[in-house]
Amino acid sequence: MNLILVTFIILLAFTSYYFGRKKALVIQSSQRLTALPKFYGYYLAAWCAAPALIIFALWSVFEPSIVKTFILQDYTDQNLTKNELQLIYTKVKALAAGTYTGNITNFLDESANKYIQLKGIANSAKVAIILAILIFSLSFAYRSVQKNDRMREPVEIFLKWVLFVASLGAVLVTIGIVFSLLFEAIRFFQAVKIFDFIFGTHWYPAKTFVRDGQPDPELMKDAFGAVPLFAGTFFIAFIAMCVAIPIGLLSGIYLSEYAGRGVRKYAKPIIEILAGIPTVVYGFFAALTVGPFVKEIGNAMGLEVSAESALAAGAVMGVMIIPFISSLSDDVMTAVPQNLRDGSYAMGATKSETVKKVIFPAALPGIVGSILLAVSRAVGETMIVVMASGLAANLTMNPLESTSTITAQIVVILIGDQQFGDPKTQSAFALGISLFIVTLFLNVIALSVVKKYREKYE
Amino acid sequence: MSKIKAENVNVYYGSKQALFDVSIDIAEKEVTALIGPSGCGKSTFLRCLNRMNDVIDICRVEGSIKMDNLELNSRKLDVVRLRENVGMVFQKPNPFPKTIYENVAYGPTIHGIAQSKEEMDQIVETSLKKAALWNEVKDRLDEIGTGLSGGQQQRLCIARAISVSPEVILMDEPCSALDPIATAQIEELIDDLKKEVTIVIVTHSMSQAARVSQKTGFFHLGKLIEFGPTDKIFKNPDNQQTQDYITGRFG
Numbered sequence: 001m002n003l004i005l006v007t008f009i010i011l012l013a014f015t016s017y018y019f020g021r022k023k024a025l026v027i028q029s030s031q032r033l034t035a036l037p038k039f040y041g042y043y044l045a046a047w048c049a050a051p052a053l054i055i056f057a058l059w060s061v062f063e064p065s066i067v068k069t070f071i072l073q074d075y076t077d078q079n080l081t082k083n084e085l086q087l088i089y090t091k092v093k094a095l096a097a098g099t100y101t102g103n104i105t106n107f108l109d110e111s112a113n114k115y116i117q118l119k120g121i122a123n124s125a126k127v128a129i130i131l132a133i134l135i136f137s138l139s140f141a142y143r144s145v146q147k148n149d150r151m152r153e154p155v156e157i158f159l160k161w162v163l164f165v166a167s168l169g170a171v172l173v174t175i176g177i178v179f180s181l182l183f184e185a186i187r188f189f190q191a192v193k194i195f196d197f198i199f200g201t202h203w204y205p206a207k208t209f210v211r212d213g214q215p216d217p218e219l220m221k222d223a224f225g226a227v228p229l230f231a232g233t234f235f236i237a238f239i240a241m242c243v244a245i246p247i248g249l250l251s252g253i254y255l256s257e258y259a260g261r262g263v264r265k266y267a268k269p270i271i272e273i274l275a276g277i278p279t280v281v282y283g284f285f286a287a288l289t290v291g292p293f294v295k296e297i298g299n300a301m302g303l304e305v306s307a308e309s310a311l312a313a314g315a316v317m318g319v320m321i322i323p324f325i326s327s328l329s330d331d332v333m334t335a336v337p338q339n340l341r342d343g344s345y346a347m348g349a350t351k352s353e354t355v356k357k358v359i360f361p362a363a364l365p366g367i368v369g370s371i372l373l374a375v376s377r378a379v380g381e382t383m384i385v386v387m388a389s390g391l392a393a394n395l396t397m398n399p400l401e402s403t404s405t406i407t408a409q410i411v412v413i414l415i416g417d418q419q420f421g422d423p424k425t426q427s428a429f430a431l432g433i434s435l436f437i438v439t440l441f442l443n444v445i446a447l448s449v450v451k452k453y454r455e456k457y458e
Numbered sequence: 459m460s461k462i463k464a465e466n467v468n469v470y471y472g473s474k475q476a477l478f479d480v481s482i483d484i485a486e487k488e489v490t491a492l493i494g495p496s497g498c499g500k501s502t503f504l505r506c507l508n509r510m511n512d513v514i515d516i517c518r519v520e521g522s523i524k525m526d527n528l529e530l531n532s533r534k535l536d537v538v539r540l541r542e543n544v545g546m547v548f549q550k551p552n553p554f555p556k557t558i559y560e561n562v563a564y565g566p567t568i569h570g571i572a573q574s575k576e577e578m579d580q581i582v583e584t585s586l587k588k589a590a591l592w593n594e595v596k597d598r599l600d601e602i603g604t605g606l607s608g609g610q611q612q613r614l615c616i617a618r619a620i621s622v623s624p625e626v627i628l629m630d631e632p633c634s635a636l637d638p639i640a641t642a643q644i645e646e647l648i649d650d651l652k653k654e655v656t657i658v659i660v661t662h663s664m665s666q667a668a669r670v671s672q673k674t675g676f677f678h679l680g681k682l683i684e685f686g687p688t689d690k691i692f693k694n695p696d697n698q699q700t701q702d703y704i705t706g707r708f709g
Contacts, residue, residue, distance in 0.1 A: 260515070339552040345513060346548075347565045347618065348541035357564070362555050 013049035020044035035152040042155045047141035184429035191423040200225015203393035205424040228395040232403035236314045237378035243318025248325025256333035275323040279383040286316035286388035311399040313389035324374040332366030372446035376439040382407035461486040461656045467521035489657045491667035494677035508544040545619030549631040551611035553603035561603040565622040589617035609640025629659040
């Protein structure tokens with residue numbers, strides 16, 4: 001029903017576009033148009049679609065809760081809690097849809113009939129109202145087309161609002177995500193002291209699991225210390241950067257300064273393919289190929305190496321990040337004006353001197369920006385760590401042992417069955433928001449550094 | 459006395475020929491101006507003199523260019539040494555995004571000229587004085603060179619070029635991005651510099667060529683149409699095309 005209605009509105013809008021344009025051509029024969037003919041079409045189409053769709057959306061949002069209020073009115077005298085009322089409403093809906101399998105009481109049956117009836121009324125009312133609005137707004141718009149009113153401004157204003165609503169939606173979703181993280185995290189911090197979370201050195205949430213009732217507060221104190229996770233996160237990111245920064249920068253310098261046009265044309269896309277490989281693939285590459293390889297080499301050298309080592313995960317993550325650094329640093333170095341290169345060469349500087357003393361310093365802010373973006377990518381990376389570096393949150397600085405990161409622990413916490421309201425589940429939100437703050441911080445620095453660089457040359 | 463002697467120089471960009479059999483004698487400690495309409499090859503010729511055309515992949519230079527009997531257009535030539543001897547100033551001021559001091563010290567550093575900090579300070583000061591910039595910047599040598607005005611930037615580039623005491627300075631339309639006052643300062647500077655250095659300047663401004671140069675060469679469509687004393691070129695040229703260009707009938 002809804003689908004038909006929306007399709008109808010959209011089809012009508014298309015038709016009115018062509019109709020409006022045609023009308024404009026008719027007007028053109030007797031008087032000067034106020035805008036190009038297509039604006040007449042847009043004007044009609046916008047007036048046709050926008051009010052009807054807005055009313056449709058509002059109706060769809062509010063209809064269920066209104067119907068619910070009507071149904072539950074009959075139960076107000078029974079002194080039921082909110083949850084019980086919700087349960088009854090769910091039952092009524094299931095009964096009306098014919099999917100209810102429990103005991104059918106008379107009372108429930110009556111409510112279900114009432115529900116079906118209400119739904120029917122609501123549907124007919126919706127169709128009637130929307131048809132009325134379509135007729136009203138179309139005839140209003142058609143009148144102003146006939147009068148040859150100014151068409152350009154209303155269409156531009158309409159477009160401005162469409163764009164505004166789209167951006168507003170994006171911003172609101174972001175804010176919503178941040179707040180949902182924040183609220184759950186706050187509830188977590190009511191159970192666990194923020195001090196214990198930030199400075200505790202033991203991460204072992206499984207310990208707090210109890211079958212019934214509340215876990216022992218003494219246990220909670222020692223189970224949610226996030227230090228091993230932060231340490232692990234930055235440790236693995238550090239290993240990744242040790243791999244990615246040298247290789248990425250050197251290949252960036254090669255691409256921008258040394259490679260001929262032919263080499264650059266093929267080499268750059270090939271390096272960028274690295275960025276397109278799904279992280280799961282990197283994950284099993286790290287777990288099944290690099291991990292055992294590192295272990296074998298370590299064992300041959302007489303070292304104790306875990307099969308799931310921070311080194312393997314970090315190294316593979318570094319490979320994944322190479323294209324970020326090489327491609328971005330190549331771009332910023334290529335953007336250094338040619339006349340600076342000429343100036344340096346004309347002084348008798350060699351290519352490597354020019355790169356070292358002129359190109360690299362001039363591009364440094366952009367390069368730093370690209371490195372910071374890469375770090376925030378490394379900090380947020382999940383899959384490789386989950387697969388290759390184990391899940392036990394060891395506090396260690398030995399790259400040959402396994403360690404875990406914030407992201408990997410969130411995965412551990414949220415796979416399988418969870419209980420909402422449990423501190424263990426809520427701890428994922430606390431971890432999530434700490435991670436969010438860290439990457440936000442890195443991104444803000446990176447963007448401001450890059451911006452500063454841009455100002456220098458413009 | 460001849461400093462640079464070019465014979466039958468042909469330059470190609472890919473399959474397109476940009477210079478045709480250019481032969482020219484550039485005299486020592488004089489200013490030689492190269493004039494001509496845009497795209498006539500005068501900048502291309504200038505860039506042959508310090509091998510800046512090497513930077514362009516598709517560029518090919520044929521013929522002989524000798525500086526003090528050293529063949530410049532040879533594979534065996536040490537380009538770094540050549541560019542130490544032949545400085546260049548570009549159309550758009552291009553100081554490095556470094557401090558004023560570092561800009562001037564750039565050449566002496568890469569060629570290992572200064573043995574000590576004091577010597578380097580001395581070189582920087584002399585170069586800036588010769589470029590008539592010292593008084594304006596002596597209190598802010600650690601400021602970024604790109605923060606100076608256009609004219610000051612160009613004089614900084616000249617200071618950078620003379621910091622390694624080159625024998626020749628090539629100038630590629632050094633005043634085209636500058637206002638008349640800055641232009642006058644640069645022209646005055648060129649006049650001073652020619653006591654010690656051979657200067658080759660490419661310019662679009664015929665009045666500038668007339669003011670600063672002793673010899674003038676007129677290029678057209680990749681050919682050197684006429685070359686001679688500036689006075690003669692401007693007052694009594696042999697060639698009709700030169701006459702037309704000078705009097706503004708084309709170009």
